[in-house]
Amino acid sequence: MSECRIAVMDDWQRVARDVVEWNALASVGQVDFLHDYPADLQAMAQRLAPYTVLCVMRERTPLQAELLQRLPRLKLIVTGGMRNAAIDLAAAQACGILVCGGPSYRQAAPELTWALLMALSRNLVNEANSLRNGGWQLGLGQDLSGKTLGLLGLGNIGSTVAGYAKAFGMNVIAWSQNLTEARAEAVGARKVERKVLFEQADILSIHLVLSERTRHLVDSQALAWMKRGALLVNTSRGPIVEERALLAALESGRLGGAALDVFDQEPLPLDHPLRHLPNVLATPHLGYVTENNYRTFYSAMIEDILAWHGGQPIRTLTP
Template sequence: MKIAILDDYQNVALGYADWASLGAEIEVFTNPFYGADEVVERLQGFDVLVAMRERTRFPAEVLDRLPGLKLLVSTGKRNAAIDVAAARRNGVVVSATGYIGAPAAEHTWALILAAARNLPTEFRNMSEGGWQSTVGTVLQGKTLGLLGLGRLGAGAAKIGQAFGMETIAWSQNLTQEKAAPHGVTAVSKEDLFARSDVLSIHVVLSRRSRGLVGATELASMKPTAILVNTSRGPIVDETALVDSLRRKEIAVAALDVYDVEPLPSEHPLRTLDNVVLTPHIGYVTREAYEIFYRDAVEDIAAFQAGAPVRVME
C-alpha cells in the first residue's frame, strides 16, 4: 500500500502517530498543489491519501482521474473540498477523523485581542527598538456581534460575556428562543452590522453564505468596528473588504481565512496597515494534530482489515 500525506506544511505528521504500524510506503507532501492538473499528476499511483482539512480540493474532475485511489482520509468530520458522491462513484472510501473546536474558538479571541490592542504594530515596534505608538480599545461594555450562533459562535459569545461585552447574533434561522440559553440577543441582520463593535463570523460556507458579508454590510458598520473571520474566506466579499479597509469604513479586519490559500504573496491584504492576518492556523495545534493523525492511522488500518470506519456519506 502506498500512502500520501498531503499539505503537511510544518512537516510534523509522521511524529503524531504510529505510521510504521501500517507497514506501508509513505510519502509526505509539505507544499501545496496548485490546480487540479498538478494534484492529479503528483498523486498518481497512491492507494491512500490523507488530506489535511480543506487545503487540497478533490472535486469530481480530480477523483475521476485518480483510478488507483482506494481510500481518502479527511482530517475532521466534514470537508467541503471533497466531492463524496464522486468518490463513491469511483469506488473510493472517504473516512473522517475526530475534531475539536476549542482551538478555533481560542484563536478567534487571539485575533480580537490583537486587533483591539494593536499588537502586531507593537510587537514590531518592540523588536525594532521602539516603544508605544498606538492607542488600544477596551472590550468591556462593547457589543460583540456573532454572525452565526452554532457551537463555535456560542463559545465565542461565552468568552465575550466574560469580558463584559453585550452579545448579539444573527443567522438565517436564528430565533430568540435559540439564542436566549446562550445569553445572546437575536437581532436582525441590519442591526447586527450596525451595532457590533466586534463582529465575528461563525457560519459554514455554503451557497447561502458565500458573499454574505459584502459592500453593503461593511458600509453599515461602525468606523471603529473590528471584523473577525475564522470561518471561511469566501463568506466575506474579499474585494469589497479590501476597498472598505482602504477607505477606513471599518477600523480593522482580523482574518485567518482567505479566498485563495495560501494567501498569494502579492495580495493587497498584505499591504494594508489595518489588518491582523494569520495563515489559517485556527485549528493548528498539537492536540488537534494528535487527533487527526492518530485517527487517520486507525482509518487506514481498518480499511486494510476490510472494515472501514468513520465513513463519510
C-alpha cells in the first residue's frame, strides 16, 4: 500500500464512514477519520502532520497560511462544494497544495430555509414545547398567503425559495447587486431597490454569498427600514447580518423574530444571547447537513482523490 495517508475531518456527527464506500481509496492509501479538533495552531499542525490528503467540510476547520505552512506532507485538500471560505487558496497554492471541490445537492438549503420560515411564522417550537411541558396554545401564528417575501439574493437557492413562496400564495420581491428584472421575472419575483426590499418584506430571507461587499449588508439602517414585527431568515452566512444590530432589533421587539442557521462564530458560544432570546429560532448550521448532500460531497471527494492520484486532477479551486 502507498504511504499516502488521507484524513477525513469535520465529521461532527460521525457519519462519514457509513455514507459512502471509502474502500474505493484502498489503492491510494490509508483513510483515517479524525474526531479530535484541537484549537491551537501547534496542536493542529501536529495532528495533521502525517497526512497527504485532507477531506474537509465547508467552513469548519480553518486551513489558513500559518497552518498550511507547517504541513510539508500535505499535497491535496478536497472540500464539500465548490467554495470554502475556511481555506486560504492563495496560501495553499504557494505551498504547492492542490485544492479540489465538488457538486452539492441543491435542494438541501432551500428546504431548510422553508422549514425555518414556516416554523418561525407559526411559532412552532414554542408551541410544541408548551404542549410537551403540559401547556396548550400560546398565541396566534402568522399566515403566509398574501404576505410579501423579500429575497436578498436570487441565485440557485433564492430562486428555489421563490418557487416555494409562490406555491404558498406569497408576493415575492428580490434585490441583489447584479439582479436584473428579467432574471427576477423568470422565477416569479419582482426586482425592487434595496431599501424597498426591506420596507415591503413581511419576511426577509437572505441568500447571498459572503464577500467584502455583502459583509454587514444587513446593518442597523437596513433593519430600521423593515416593518415593525417583520421576520428575518438567514441560512446563508452569519456575517452578512451585523450581529449587534440584529440583537438590538430582536431585544427591542423591532423585529418580530429571526430564524438563523448561521452565525458569526460557529459553533455558537454557550452563553451567546442568540441561544436564549425567545423570538429566535436557531439551528446549528444544518443547511447542507442532509444524507443526500453528504453522499454527494463525499462521493465527489473520493472522485477528486482518485483523479489526483491518477495524475489528472478535476474540479480544482484557485485563488
